[in-house]
Amino acid sequence: MRQSRDKKICLVILGFLAFFLISSNSFSSVRFEISVDKSIISLGEYAQLNLSFSGTQNISAPKVEIKDFKVNYLGPSTQISIINGRISSSITHIYTIFPLKAGKFKIGPFIVKYKGQNLTSNSLEVEVVGRGSGGVSSAEKGAFPDYSQDLEERIFLIVEPAKRKIFVNELIPLKVSLFIDNLAVRDIEYPTLSAEGFSVKKFSKPYQYKKSLGGRVYDVIEFETFIYPLKEGELKILAKLNCNLVVRKKRRLGSFPFEDFFDEDFFSDFFSFYQTYPLELKSAEVPIEVLSFPPDKPQDFKGAVGDFSLKVEVSPREVNVGDPITLTMKIEGKGNFDSVNCPLLKESKGFKVYEPEVTQEEGRKVFKQVLIPESSQVREIPLVSFSFLDPETAKYETLTKGPFPLKVIAQPQPKTKVFAPVLLEETPQELGKDIVYIKSSLGKLRKKGEFIYKKVFFWFFNFLALVVFLGVSYFYKHKERLKTDRDYARKFSASLQGKRIVKELEGLYTQVDSKEFFDRVFKEFSKYLSDKFNIPQGEVSLDRIKTIFEDKNLDREILEKIKDIFQISEIVRFSSQEVNLEKKKEVLKNLKDIVVYLERKKL
Numbered sequence: 001m002r003q004s005r006d007k008k009i010c011l012v013i014l015g016f017l018a019f020f021l022i023s024s025n026s027f028s029s030v031r032f033e034i035s036v037d038k039s040i041i042s043l044g045e046y047a048q049l050n051l052s053f054s055g056t057q058n059i060s061a062p063k064v065e066i067k068d069f070k071v072n073y074l075g076p077s078t079q080i081s082i083i084n085g086r087i088s089s090s091i092t093h094i095y096t097i098f099p100l101k102a103g104k105f106k107i108g109p110f111i112v113k114y115k116g117q118n119l120t121s122n123s124l125e126v127e128v129v130g131r132g133s134g135g136v137s138s139a140e141k142g143a144f145p146d147y148s149q150d151l152e153e154r155i156f157l158i159v160e161p162a163k164r165k166i167f168v169n170e171l172i173p174l175k176v177s178l179f180i181d182n183l184a185v186r187d188i189e190y191p192t193l194s195a196e197g198f199s200v201k202k203f204s205k206p207y208q209y210k211k212s213l214g215g216r217v218y219d220v221i222e223f224e225t226f227i228y229p230l231k232e233g234e235l236k237i238l239a240k241l242n243c244n245l246v247v248r249k250k251r252r253l254g255s256f257p258f259e260d261f262f263d264e265d266f267f268s269d270f271f272s273f274y275q276t277y278p279l280e281l282k283s284a285e286v287p288i289e290v291l292s293f294p295p296d297k298p299q300d301f302k303g304a305v306g307d308f309s310l311k312v313e314v315s316p317r318e319v320n321v322g323d324p325i326t327l328t329m330k331i332e333g334k335g336n337f338d339s340v341n342c343p344l345l346k347e348s349k350g351f352k353v354y355e356p357e358v359t360q361e362e363g364r365k366v367f368k369q370v371l372i373p374e375s376s377q378v379r380e381i382p383l384v385s386f387s388f389l390d391p392e393t394a395k396y397e398t399l400t401k402g403p404f405p406l407k408v409i410a411q412p413q414p415k416t417k418v419f420a421p422v423l424l425e426e427t428p429q430e431l432g433k434d435i436v437y438i439k440s441s442l443g444k445l446r447k448k449g450e451f452i453y454k455k456v457f458f459w460f461f462n463f464l465a466l467v468v469f470l471g472v473s474y475f476y477k478h479k480e481r482l483k484t485d486r487d488y489a490r491k492f493s494a495s496l497q498g499k500r501i502v503k504e505l506e507g508l509y510t511q512v513d514s515k516e517f518f519d520r521v522f523k524e525f526s527k528y529l530s531d532k533f534n535i536p537q538g539e540v541s542l543d544r545i546k547t548i549f550e551d552k553n554l555d556r557e558i559l560e561k562i563k564d565i566f567q568i569s570e571i572v573r574f575s576s577q578e579v580n581l582e583k584k585k586e587v588l589k590n591l592k593d594i595v596v597y598l599e600r601k602k603l
Helices: 002-028 138-143 266-272 456-484 486-506 514-532 542-552 556-575 581-600
Strands: 031-036 040-042 047-054 069-083 086-099 103-107 111-114 117-120 124-129 155-161 165-167 172-180 192-194 198-200 207-213 216-229 233-248 274-282 286-291 301-315 318-320 325-335 351-353 357-361 364-373 384-390 395-401 407-409
Touching: 031 124, 047 111, 069 274, 155 233, 155 274, 155 286, 165 216, 172 233, 301 395, 325 384, 486 514, 486 581, 514 556, 514 581, 542 556, 556 581
Parallel strands: 040 124, 165 286, 301 384, 318 407
Antiparallel strands: 031 047, 047 086, 069 086, 103 124, 111 117, 155 172, 172 216, 192 233, 198 216, 207 216, 233 274, 233 286, 301 325, 325 364, 351 364, 357 364, 384 395
């Protein structure tokens, strides 16, 4: 009996040991390795970082952050192999890493959790060199931006509030400036503010200028808005902005920068020559000290901050009891009109007072309040007062208007009139003389006309009404579909854009230089293809267009024309080459052929 029990205990222990060994084997079979496609990277170029997991495919993409690098996840690549009857699987998560400064950097080791355990990768070293240290020819230096300096010194964001010490509700201008030093940047979005405790107005349309800073001349794009704090204390403001940096992929070693220009494969390789890389720029945090309201507030102060004036109008000045009087109060000046509330009546006794109607425009806020006198004893509209804080003097100001004389007339009492009865003499009524009388005979019967449904005009107007109804129904459904179906709206918009683009460019190519002309061609044509094929504008590339053409079995000759347009556009935009009018005409003809062909196809 005891031997049987000991056997069972031994079996249980052996089972646990076997399970532990199998689990350990299973875990140890999962390997985590990292690699890059090149160990030396030039500033302005990027490298590919691979995170490979052997022995499993059930690992999602880890979040990778590397100091002094911008990291962008591209996607996974999986593989399954069978060798001597044994199945092995792996997954590789692919990233691009874009250096922000020159130097030697260590990447890794990374730690990833898998089934409650930590997988640790190897580490590797990469060297980031300036463009000037890689033996770049003078022609190539002229064609592309110089990345020999750290990227953070070449493109950055600055936040500039008008004041650093303000009161609650004080409205101040704020500028967000994007500084760019000889870089190719596109798809610049409006900045967003991380400003807890502030109310932020919309940004106005940006404007551009050049500015010298630290011995360099920058291209500056400036965005302006207004902010005001909602609470006191030390608050901080930080700005973020997204844009795309146009970078150059690594050219194959030993090639002359333009030796492939006459190669037949140049067009197909062109989009591997340039790449847009997303950048998220952040400014430094700017502290702002927010002061509370000074003591001794006026009784009618409700938080208005600025420098204001008050105008009051009363209409009419002579009314009957119960008739409405309109009290119009206009507040004008500079400041935070969101904090301006309706001025107060010193006393409202004798009036029925309604809520004011408020309208606001630039530099003015108008309150229209209806007052109804309840007695003829009312002789005036009382004093109107409005108090605000002037942030320049840090003192309260109180504006008063009135009182306003008023004449209220009592309602006259209605008199009751008594009328004496009047006897009317009845006269005999003759048949056939009244408006609607009783006929004693049918009279002569005759045909009045045909039935209306037998007339031509009846059917014509019914048919016309049906056509109008169908037309209105189609137009309404079309309009609703444009609002709700994004794909349909983009394709419809593309059809309108195509004709407009061709027409505008035909009137433009002789009036502007090559760079401006091909900037316009590239931008408008990319937008057209994006809407026509319903793809994001940032993903418009030759490879993507080629795949769409193959899937839809479209004309390859049209694809070649698209290649030609993108090719010449990029060459001119980034190398500042001049192109003659004949080449511009050829590009316009190709563009027109592409638009006509794509609009005829039901895509």
